[in-house]
Amino acid sequence: MVYLDNNATTPLDPRVADRMILFIKEHFGNPSSLYPLGQQVKGLMNEAREQVAIALGARRQEIIFTGSGTEADNLAILGMMEARPEKREFITSSIEHPAVLKTACYLENHNYLVHYLPVDQYGLIDLNFLNSVISPETALVSVMLANNEIGTIQPLEEVTKIAHRQGVPVHTDAVQAFGKIEVNVDRLGIDLLSLSAHKVYGPKGVGALYVRKGTDIKPFIHGGHQEFGLRPGTENTAGIVGFGEAARILMNQGRKDRERIEKLAGRLKAGLENSIKEIRFNGHPEKRIQSTLNYAFPGLAAGAILLALAVREIYVSTGSACSEGSGDVSPVLLAIGLNPELAASALRLSLGRFNTEQDIDRALIEVPEIINGLRENSNQ
């Protein structure tokens, strides 16, 4: 198998799996219990909190574990709105993940005014537009750090400068950026930041929200006092411990991994562009996650390419896992100016820690063969 869909999810790192199995076997205590069985688990959870905090340049008390990246995004947006009931405006970009875009729709349906920042042909947001719509009525700005489909990296430092001048807090969905570029909360100047463990070789069903100390935020689900009262419910203890281990591994070998993965991605990119005639690269030439390659193949249907590759056990994606299967063309590709037909021909190949030179060798044989074959068939 050649797995080239690491933006959808990553394989669990065997070291994370080992850590989680050991933990599950030894620790069943509830971290809220005051006796040692519970307090040991609480201690291990706090170690994991520390690992995630260190990876972001944050403090342990600023990390709230959630049930997913989606939930972290919802907590950031709904929790900030809840804490500022007098402010009725929200600003986000037009190419956010559904976890943010659908939450924005929800706000619109509840009498909020939402401003969607337009993007250019590379997917970069319009900072002038942000300057023109931000006001004392704005409760929050939410702009993703890196796009899941095309990898474009947004100028978050500029966004936080503009917003903070107006006293408006900023959230970023860093689910795709974390582990692929350096993410430091102080350098970004960010107030809230979402993560998801399964994008960094950790388990599924666990995310985190960084909340800068002093930020006024309220829970959007109600219950016990867990996670500083912001995410009630008995914690996914094994998932959290696994997330901590995944963050620790990132700190140890993230930079080395990135260099290797970017080299592989560069070779794949050059090879595909050399061997396939009509191929259109989607995304920013430089300001992007190097391991994400998004291409449109004019005249072809992405679904047909995906299935033909899957038969040969090469796994790629036609868009984000969430919109895949919904039959819609990617709103991200439409927003950067592709027409619906071209957008429907686009594939995303995303690399990760466990890809090898042999994977790229095979992809460079099979992908052009399938694309060129499908084109010949359609010309007959």
Ligand SMILES: Cc1ncc(COP(=O)(O)O)c(C=O)c1O
């Ligand atoms: C940019 C972005 N945000 C949020 C999410 C959602 O994360 P999760 O799958 O943990 O809910 C994803 C997952 O695809 C993503 O790519």
